[in-house]
Amino acid sequence: MSPTxxxxxxxxxxxxxxxxLRRHGPAKATVVDVARALGVSHGSVYRHFRTKAALRGAVTKRWLDRTSDALAGIAGAEDRDPRQRLRDWFQGLFDAKRRKAGDDPELFATYSVLTEENGEVVGEHIAELTAQLTRIVEAGVASGAFTAGDPKAVARALFHATGRFHDPCHAREWKRPDVQDEFDAVLDLLLRGLEAQRPS
Incomplete structure (x- = not known):
């Protein structure tokens, strides 16, 4: 069946x-190019996305959602130890970012540009990720594994403290052979800080 x-x-x-976007890059890709690839008129594309900016925002959200959707299962695994869930969640985030940067560097560079354009979409993505983290921290507090006054504030702090391992501006560092060891050391430190204080 043809696209038309x-x-x-x-x-x-x-x-x-x-x-x-992969073929032309963000500066040269146009709605006409997208329509041509689909074998339709550009008006058909505009019926779904009213502007070029809306289309670029939607494709950015789709790209970011792949990561948050993959992590949602870890965040929602209520039957697992919160400490291991937290470690697995951050490892999953780091692995997803490294795969995106390493497997398709041209597309990763393109989306780095698009995320700069779409601050609202990125903000929603970060809010979703920190909501997942909050869920894990709350489970840790409820089980007695973690001590945290405000789980939301702790989740935000954890996210920012690990930025080197998921913020695209650090992508070049992710190729270093010792980066996993550095990641593990940071996670160990954060988890020790979260663990409930035992009575002496």
Whole structure:
């Protein structure tokens, strides 16, 4: 079935947009390029995304959501030890970012530009990630594994304290052979700080 005879959906447009961005980069990719890749008129694309900015924002959100969706299962595993959940969650975040940067560096560079353009989308993504972290911290407090006055504030602090291992501006450092050891040392320190104080 040809693209013109298939039902045009927002998801198909976003898939095509990602491919166009990979091929042309964010500076040169246009809605006309996306429409051409789909075999439709650019007006058909605009019926789903009213502006070029809306399309770029949606494709950025889709890219970021892949990470938060993958981590949601770890955050929601209520039957697991909160300390291990926290470690696995951060390891999952670090691994996802490293894969994106290493497996497709051109697309990673493109999305680094798009995230700069789409501050609101990035803010929503960070809010989702810190909400997942908050859930883990709350479970740790409830079980007695963690001591935390305000789980939301602790979650934000944890996220910022580990920024070197998930903020794209540090992507070049993720190739260093000792970066996993450094990540483990930071996580060990943070977990020790969270663990409930035992009576002497």
């Amino acid at each position: 005879t298939e039902t045009l959906t927002a998801e198909r447009i976003l898939e095509a947009t990602e491919e166009v």
